[in-house]
Amino acid sequence: MIRALASKRLDAAERELGESHDYMRHILNTSLRAFLRFAKIFPISDYRRGLPADAYHVARIVAARDEDCGTCVQVEVNLGVRDNVAPEILQAVIDRRPDQLPANLQIVYEFVGALVGKTGNDEELRQAIRRDYGEEGLVELALAIGASRFLPSVKRTLGYGKACSLVEVRLPEHR
Structure with a gap:
């Protein structure tokens, strides 16, 4: 029953987000216990309270792009x-x-780039983030960046992240 409910939720997420969630189905079908633990990332991954949507999504895209190619x-x-x-x-x-x-x-973009690239020049940018968004904004960025890197890593590890694809600004069609 729990598997069936989770599978329906994955179907809905695919329709909403316009991309396959086969790697999540793999986890679900392999180990319900592992899937239930894995699913705990989602409340963390979409936590945003004070950070503006544009800054939040710039950070998530830059972080995910470092881990994934499509x-x-x-x-x-x-x-x-x-x-x-x-x-x-x-x-x-x-x-x-x-x-x-x-x-x-630009500061958010450069900050995330410095973090994922491990360039060592992130401290000045971190201070600018604190100035623009406060300490809570920095925490929200940390969660967004971490979660955006986690999911592609799991996907690639399981063998579902093999093909590169063109990324477009488009609203996924509802099926």
Whole structure:
């Protein structure tokens, strides 16, 4: 019964986000216990209370892009579209054109890039994040970045993240 309910929820998520969740089905079908533990990431992954939607989604896209070459990034873009982030902001992030972002979002983009690239030049950017969004905003960014990297890693580990795909700013069609 729990598997059936979880499977229906995965079907709904695929329709909403426009991408396959086969790797999650793999976990569900292999071990219900593992799936129930795995599912605990979702309340963390979508936690956003004070951070503006555009900053939140810029961070998630940049973080996911470092771990994935397509479908997980597309899900992140689709979530941004769903949360009414301006298409030109999403497109600038996809195109790796931070110069086309407003200054506060350039900082988010560069901060996440410094973190995932382990460049060591993140402290000044972290201070700018604190200035713009406060300590709570920094915490929300930390959760968004961590979760956005976790899911593609699980997917790739299970062998479901093999093909690269073109990422587009589009609203997934409801099936």
